[in-house]
Amino acid sequence: MKKSIIAVLLAMVLVFSLAACGGSDSDKSAGDAEKVTYKVGTEPTFPPFDTTDEEQNIVGLDMDLIKAIGKDQGFEVTFENLSFDGLVPALKAGNIDIIAAGMNKDDKDRQAQVDFSDAYYESKLMVAVKEDNNTIKSVDDLTKDMKVAAQTGTTGANKTQELQKQGKIKEAVILNGLDTAMLQLINGDVSAVINDKPVTEAYMKKQPDKIKMVGEPLNAENYGFAVKKGNTELVEKINAGLKNIKEDGTFDKLVDEWFNK
Incomplete structure (x- = not known):
């Protein structure tokens, strides 16, 4: 009789143990799902x-x-x-x-x-030119015969297009990717690039002695x-x-x- 009782108790303990383990896995799965x-x-x-x-x-x-x-x-x-x-x-x-x-x-x-x-983050737009360009010292030095590049969809692109509409530059060259815009600047296809200051600074670190920023910030923007x-x-x-x-x-x-x- 005692053996039967002990067997029943052990079986009950095993059932409860398995149930507890099952509950733990379920809770973990639910947590992962959430x-x-x-x-x-x-x-x-x-x-x-x-x-x-x-x-x-x-x-x-x-x-x-x-x-x-x-x-x-x-x-x-x-x-x-x-x-x-x-x-x-x-x-x-x-x-x-x-x-x-x-x-x-x-x-x-x-x-x-x-x-x-x-x-x-608060950023600022800046004009970038080739390192050896001593003619363009600010946005005011951009002229009607110049092409200026910027990256598509950016505030720099908006500013460049605004300058074209105002007749201050010849053409706003809007390109996919900053590297493409900077390459056109280095190759002399455009006279300047208008872009966010920290991004231009990062480019200058990777490509030293290629470009420089000139003038005062054109405006500030918040990311x-x-x-x-x-x-x-x-x-x-x-x-x-x-x-x-x-x-x-x-x-x-x-x-x-x-x-x-």
């Missing part, structure tokens, strides 16, 4: 914010910032390589969830199409991460994570790493 992965779109020709490494992996300050924000807020990210002017359409179509591309959040046209996070219009939940996550990584020092560490490479 961890969302967002698709982040960028154009990786905008170093140090968005670029590629030797193995063509998408890297940059924007990538590290959104990953740090995701770690803080409990989501993961993957990166999509798109043309800059294709980012907003891709976001609106639902093909990506976030834009991390050094995008100017102050642009009124963009604000009407997407929602932006809080600003994470923000963009999400689909009305996606308040995701904006709040990004803002909360951005605030936290600024407070714990992660933000300053990443900025220092990328601007001093």
